[in-house]
Amino acid sequence: MASRDFPIQGFSSLAIHAGHEDDPRHSHLTPIYANSTFVFDDAEQGMRRFSGQEPGYIYTRWGNPNMTEAEAKIAAMETFGVTDASGSPLQVDAILHASGMAAISTLLLSNLSKGDRVLSHYSLYGGTQDYMNRILPTLGMEAVIRDLRDPQQAEDALARDPSIKMVYLETPANPTIQCVDIEALAEIAHRHGRIVACDNTFATPYLQQPFRHGADFVVHSTTKFLNGHGNIIGGILLGRDTGFMRTTATKTHRLLGGNSNAFESWLLVNGMKTLELRMERHCHNAMEVAGWLDTHAAVAQVNYNGLPQHPDHYVALRQMRHPGAMLSFEMKGGLEAGIRVMDSLRLCTRTVSLGTCDTLLCHPASMTHTSVPREDRLRYGITDGLIRMSVGMENISDILNDLDQALAKA
Numbered sequence: 023m024a025s026r027d028f029p030i031q032g033f034s035s036l037a038i039h040a041g042h043e044d045d046p047r048h049s050h051l052t053p054i055y056a057n058s059t060f061v062f063d064d065a066e067q068g069m070r071r072f073s074g075q076e077p078g079y080i081y082t083r084w085g086n087p088n089m090t091e092a093e094a095k096i097a098a099m100e101t102f103g104v105t106d107a108s109g110s111p112l113q114v115d116a117i118l119h120a121s122g123m124a125a126i127s128t129l130l131l132s133n134l135s136k137g138d139r140v141l142s143h144y145s146l147y148g149g150t151q152d153y154m155n156r157i158l159p160t161l162g163m164e165a166v167i168r169d170l171r172d173p174q175q176a177e178d179a180l181a182r183d184p185s186i187k188m189v190y191l192e193t194p195a196n197p198t199i200q201c202v203d204i205e206a207l208a209e210i211a212h213r214h215g216r217i218v219a220c221d222n223t224f225a226t227p228y229l230q231q232p233f234r235h236g237a238d239f240v241v242h243s244t245t246k247f248l249n250g251h252g253n254i255i256g257g258i259l260l261g262r263d264t265g266f267m268r269t270t271a272t273k274t275h276r277l278l279g280g281n282s283n284a285f286e287s288w289l290l291v292n293g294m295k296t297l298e299l300r301m302e303r304h305c306h307n308a309m310e311v312a313g314w315l316d317t318h319a320a321v322a323q324v325n326y327n328g329l330p331q332h333p334d335h336y337v338a339l340r341q342m343r344h345p346g347a348m349l350s351f352e353m354k355g356g357l358e359a360g361i362r363v364m365d366s367l368r369l370c371t372r373t374v375s376l377g378t379c380d381t382l383l384c385h386p387a388s389m390t391h392t393s394v395p396r397e398d399r400l401r402y403g404i405t406d407g408l409i410r411m412s413v414g415m416e417n418i419s420d421i422l423n424d425l426d427q428a429l430a431k432a
């Protein structure tokens with residue numbers, strides 16, 4: 023594999039090589055370490071490992087070589103070409119988790135204590151929103167929700183409320199593909215002495231590197247585009263303050279117990295090697311689909327940050343390499359039309375989630391958001407006829423042909 027000091031120039035080379043350590047038994051790929059514990063040569067070594075004097079694995083809840091490889095690869099991609107305040111390559115630490123939600127738990131619970139608040143945007147992943155509304159209050163913490171597409175709202179909230187410790191961003195966000203300006207919000211937060219975390223799941227580090235724009239923490243659901251094949255659940259927390267990551271965040275993670283496992287870490291490493299190729303194809307197809315839907319007579323509106331009429335188009339252009347692979351569109355025929363389109367699909371897949379090889383469609387009003395009162399749903403932009411799409415890597419003509427016949431039945 024690549025020598026440690028080889029000057030890698032391109033993202034795909036990094037995605038393929040970064041994080042790999044040569045195997046002592048010369049296996050080409052890192053073997054799957056299916057073991058709970060690691061043994062010590064003698065009691066002295068056990069003591070040195072526990073005290074941190076000697077690096078090495080102890081117990082798999084605390085980490086193993088497959089997890090380390092995934093962590094190192096994602097850290098390398100999130101910091102590729104990014105420098106710190108002194109102009110040196112940025113160093114961050116990463117902790118792999120069992121899910122995106124486990125990573126978000128560690129982030130929030132290691133940074134916030136009783137009485138603290140977190141400022142966020144109203145359009146967030148449903149699980150994150152639920153976590154903020156249901157779990158944080160039981161611990162004496164609270165979310166403050168504003169429209170962060172308007173940075174002045176962050177400025178006002180932070181100036182007024184010293185108990186806000188963290189600004190939590192997600193961009194692009196689900197399902198309206200709203201984007202917030204990471205750099206502007208990080209500048210405001212840091213001026214007020216607060217920290218900034220960003221959920222980078224929809225974009226991946228190939229399209230967007232929040233550390234470059236000032237974020238202190240980055241989280242991902244690796245379940246989605248990072249792994250890319252829909253065969254694992256995983257998450258990661260990355261942090262710029264390596265001291266904090268190695269102490270407080272590591273301790274919180276180990277005690278909450280949301281660790282990943284050898285097999286899923288191994289699949290993730292495998293999946294990430296093709297991240298650049300996959301994202302290029304996903305984004306190319308998404309642009310084609312968005313343009314096609316935009317001219318379709320049965321479609322009232324297309325939400326895609328690559329279209330110039332999307333309200334956050336310019337924010338997306340500033341901080342992303344390409345607009346992503348996620349879009350949503352609204353059927354003129356409302357709920358009935360949405361259901362008919364879903365029922366008529368012949369190639370694309372009817373499911374929740376995102377970031378797999380195949381194209382996925384979901385209809386929030388009849389699926390993920392059926393339990394949400396209609397008025398609340400509408401307030402978050404989730405209208406009756408809204409369909410969300412994770413555009414896959416099939417040949418574009420097949421995707422368009424399937425949509426064409428499905429929309430004709432609406």
Ligand SMILES: *Cc1c(COP(=O)(O)O)cnc(C)c1O
Nearest residue numbers: 121122123147221223243245256
């Ligand atoms: C899926 C998702 C999560 C949660 O991740 P899990 O792996 O399902 O726990 C968090 N944020 C975003 C943006 C997501 O899409």
